Amino acid sequence: MNERDSEGVGALLRSKGYVLVADEAEADIILINTCSIRGLAEEKAIGKADHLLRARREGKGAKFVGILGCMAQNRGAELLERLPDLDLIVGTQRLRHIPDYLSQRLAAPTPVAYVDTAHEEGFEDALPGRDDGRQVSAYVSIQQGCDMKCAYCVVPKTRGPERSRSPESILAEVRALAENGTREVTLLGQIVNQYGRGRFRTEGGISPFVRLLRSVAEVPGIERIRYTACHPIGYRPDLVAAHAEIPQLCAQVHLPFQSGSDKILRAMGRPYLAERIRRLAAALRASRKGMTLSTDVIVGFPGETDADFALTEAMFSEIGFEQAFLFKYSMRPGTPAEPLGDTVPVDVKEARLFRLQQQLAMQSTTGNLRQVGTVQRVLVDGPNRKGGRLAGRTENERRVIFDGDLSLVGQFVDVDIARAGETYLDGKLARTKSI
Numbered sequence: 376m377n378e379r380d381s382e383g384v385g386a387l388l389r390s391k392g393y394v395l396v397a398d399e400a401e402a403d404i405i406l407i408n409t410c411s412i413r414g415l416a417e418e419k420a421i422g423k424a425d426h427l428l429r430a431r432r433e434g435k436g437a438k439f440v441g442i443l444g445c446m447a448q449n450r451g452a453e454l455l456e457r458l459p460d461l462d463l464i465v466g467t468q469r470l471r472h473i474p475d476y477l478s479q480r481l482a483a484p485t486p487v488a489y490v491d492t493a494h495e496e497g498f499e500d501a502l503p504g505r506d507d508g509r510q511v512s513a514y515v516s517i518q519q520g521c522d523m524k525c526a527y528c529v530v531p532k533t534r535g536p537e538r539s540r541s542p543e544s545i546l547a548e549v550r551a552l553a554e555n556g557t558r559e560v561t562l563l564g565q566i567v568n569q570y571g572r573g574r575f576r577t578e579g580g581i582s583p584f585v586r587l588l589r590s591v592a593e594v595p596g597i598e599r600i601r602y603t604a605c606h607p608i609g610y611r612p613d614l615v616a617a618h619a620e621i622p623q624l625c626a627q628v629h630l631p632f633q634s635g636s637d638k639i640l641r642a643m644g645r646p647y648l649a650e651r652i653r654r655l656a657a658a659l660r661a662s663r664k665g666m667t668l669s670t671d672v673i674v675g676f677p678g679e680t681d682a683d684f685a686l687t688e689a690m691f692s693e694i695g696f697e698q699a700f701l702f703k704y705s706m707r708p709g710t711p712a713e714p715l716g717d718t719v720p721v722d723v724k725e726a727r728l729f730r731l732q733q734q735l736a737m738q739s740t741t742g743n744l745r746q747v748g749t750v751q752r753v754l755v756d757g758p759n760r761k762g763g764r765l766a767g768r769t770e771n772e773r774r775v776i777f778d779g780d781l782s783l784v785g786q787f788v789d790v791d792i793a794r795a796g797e798t799y800l801d802g803k804l805a806r807t808k809s810i
């Protein structure tokens with residue numbers, strides 16, 4: 376979501392004549408789009424801004440420094456206690472006003488920061504645009520905010536209540552992207568598989584989200600559809616069935632289970648039992664050949680015992696997730712879990728995290744090794760970071776590196792997989808077609 380917001384702000388500023396520079400050292404204006412999901416993310420952003428502002432006091436670097444996004448929304452003017460020289464603090468719903476604030480501030484410099492964390496009605500339908508250049512793969516925001524109350528999560532505070540865009544406005548954006556060469560879209564929302572809740576009705580057992588997926592799949596040129604972030608309660612039978620019915624939907628699904636202990640799930644405010652995750656995983660796997668699953672897990676939530684963690688570890692390996700975001704619990708001020716404190720010692724959290732990381736490495740490597748000898752259809756992203764080769768992704772989000780000409784960037788190619796590691800597949804352009 377932040378990447379999409381940053382892209383929108385960048386496009387907006389370029390439309391007003393600002394120029395994006397490749398090197399931060401050349402920038403006159405630096406806007407840091409921030410995340411609040413963990414304490415570490417906030418501290419990193421504050422450290423970065425502090426470094427830039429110190430340099431400015433010495434007459435070096437950027438002349439204008441601002442903080443945007445979730446931390447701006449979460450902490451607002453309180454940030455000035457840590458960063459008194461900041462120029463701009465703009466929350467998640469007011470990003471489209473940044474050019475106005477910049478021009479006012481640049482025209483009449485004042486020592487007082489602009490702080491805007493207001494709620495803006497209807498902003499989900501008025502997001503900043505995007506650049507005109509061709510994007511093979513694009514993010515499309517379809518929903519903002521979240522009405523769930525997961526005890527550890529700051530998102531309802533930083534992104535506000537759930538609001539879904541209209542299908543017409545989403546489809547117009549997808550059609551424009553497809554006409555410009557986009558082949559893959561990722562539909563974004565904080566709880567994306569509950570899209571439309573409270574605004575559009577489920578009809579004949581088909582949810583607004585599944586109706587939207589069907590419509591997006593009908594847009595000529597769109598060959599892959601992904602969606603994130605999800606909640607297990609949003610995987611109802613119609614969505615599971617959609618993976619069998621809509622060929623453009625990728626055979627990769629995010630099923631964030633967070634904990635394998637029902638006691639901890641209840642304390643987290645997650646309205647499902649571990650058994651439901653097992654059933655969902657089986658149903659999703661059965662819906663589509665080659666389906667892979669990813670997840671999120673938090674270790675060290677207050678009250679998590681060794682026995683609770685053992686249940687998490689068992690579920691993680693039993694379901695065989697191949698990708699995962701694994702976190703140590705980080706207490707966030709203002710969340711429902713704040714009064715519970717942070718009771719699990721850091722070394723215990725680290726040991727639990729390490730065990731899951733080891734397990735993940737094994738599961739990812741095993742999954743990747745199974746692809747050796749197959750032909751994979753790959754959407755080519757661009758040059759590989761090192762070594763003059765190309766990189767792309769399979770529909771399961773596996774990264775593939777291979778030799779090829781830059782003219783292939785943005786195209787689908789078939790790659791014969793010859794080798795695999797924990798995070799990649801390695802192959803060569805195939806003579807046979809993928810299936």
Ligand code: SF4
Pocket residue numbers: 521522523524525528529530531565566606
């Ligand atoms: S559903 Fe996701 S975004 Fe919403 S409160 Fe829970 S973890 Fe946060």
